[in-house]
Amino acid sequence: MGFLTIGLFDPAAPLEGHKSTLDIIQFGEQLGFDSAWVRHRHLQYGISSPVAVLAAASQRTSRIELGTAVIPLGWENPLRLAEDLATVDILSGGRLNPGVSVGPPMRYEQVKQALYPDTADREDFSYDRVRRLLEFVRGIPATEFQGTEGFEEFSRRVEPHSPGLAQRMWYGGASLASARWAGAHGMNFLTSSVVKAEESQDFEQIQLSHVRAFRAHHPDGDRARVSQGLVVIPTDSATAAQHTKYADYARMRTPRTATPQGPARMMFSPDLVGPAEEIAERLHAHAAFREIDEVAFALPFTFAREDYVQILTDIATKLGPALGWHPAN
Structure with missing residues (x-):
């Protein structure tokens, strides 16, 4: 069981935001979480260099696995990224779990001249970019x-x-x-609270089809690793003000879960808010959750540090045990 944070910061005081993210990762290890994951944001007030942040986290922690969910490879040179990943993995004692994705960078038309001034129209944002990264990580000659x-x-x-x-x-x-490509190329698979409505408009069934397709194409079959990321907010120890805040947050985001969104027809999973026992019941009834062994619960983007402490504490001490999980020693 792990958790995921975006690592927001105040542009006037970025150090404090980054230190807060490191504190949360360290706190997660103390609670017994198995993994901590950081999101990736460019030209925004969130973590733009997750590998650097996790290098720092590796020196503050000793056991918890450290992951990226995910690094968009459209911003990266696969050879240079492979060097950085291997360096941090060694510094962490083999605890790094790099998650990546492909496709053109967000708002590519506005950023391409800054990112690739000479090659913007020739850059390859296909799965081949992942393949190159995998080859370098695996030690194939460069x-x-x-x-x-x-x-x-x-x-x-x-x-x-x-x-x-x-x-x-x-x-x-x-x-x-x-899902098929990741399985065929022997990777692990991260599935989140966002999927494409290709076969249906039932989020759980879509996600389940991705899990099964991934494992059907993976050499390890049903033993292939899948991690599910959903927004989960237990309220067992929340204050009255936090209860209101969390309910308002979920209510604001609920309309987008009803139908596919945008040209890509993205489907969003509803946020799970409430007592740990109630959330556990909903997860046990979730079609995709029943077929996975790993989760990385996402912390809401805009909450305060004290909210994250409360949520993580309730996940580790209430929700996790209700799901059959026990904290690491």
């Missing part, structure tokens, strides 16, 4: 040259090389095609 030149020694592969990292690479997908 160059034909190897040996000593002067006083410097060169390797054919990305260095440092972290042997176990390739087994901890995740693909964040919302479509049937992504």
Whole structure:
């Protein structure tokens, strides 16, 4: 059981926001969570460099796994990212779980000249970008040259090389095609509270079809790792003000769950708000939840630190046990 945070900050005081995110990750480890995941935001007031943040988190923690959900590869050079991922994985003692996705960067028309001034119209944002990253992480040569030149020694592969990292690479997908591709290429699969309404308009059934398609194409079959990310807000120890805040938040977001949204026909899962026992019952009845073994519950974007402390505490001490989970030692 893990949790996911966006890591918002005040643009006038970005240090405090980043430190708060690190504090929350450290607090999650103390509560016994198995994993902590950070979101990725560019040109916004959220974490723009999750790998750097997780490098810092790796030095504050000793056990909890650290993940990205997800890094949009349209912003990245796969070779350079492979170097960063391997470096942080080694610094963390093999705890990094990089989640990635593909597609053009958000608002690409407005940002492409800053991001790719010379190659904007030739950049490849397909699954091939993930394939390249996987090859570099797995140690496939990046160059034909190897040996000593002067006083410097060169390797054919990305260095440092972290042997176990390739087994901890995740693909964040919302479509049937992504689920199939991730499975066929031996990745793990992140499915969230957003899916594409391709086969139906029933969120649970769509997500279930993605889980099954992924495992049907994966070499490990039913043992292939899938993590489900839903917005879950237990209220067992919440104050009256927090109860109101959480209910208002969920109510504001509920209309988008009724029908597919936008040209991509995105379907959103309702937020789960209420006592832990009630949320556990709803999760046990969730078609996709019944077929997965890992979750990364998403913390709402705009809440305060004290809200996150309350929510994480209730998840770890109330909801987790109700789901059959026990905190790590």
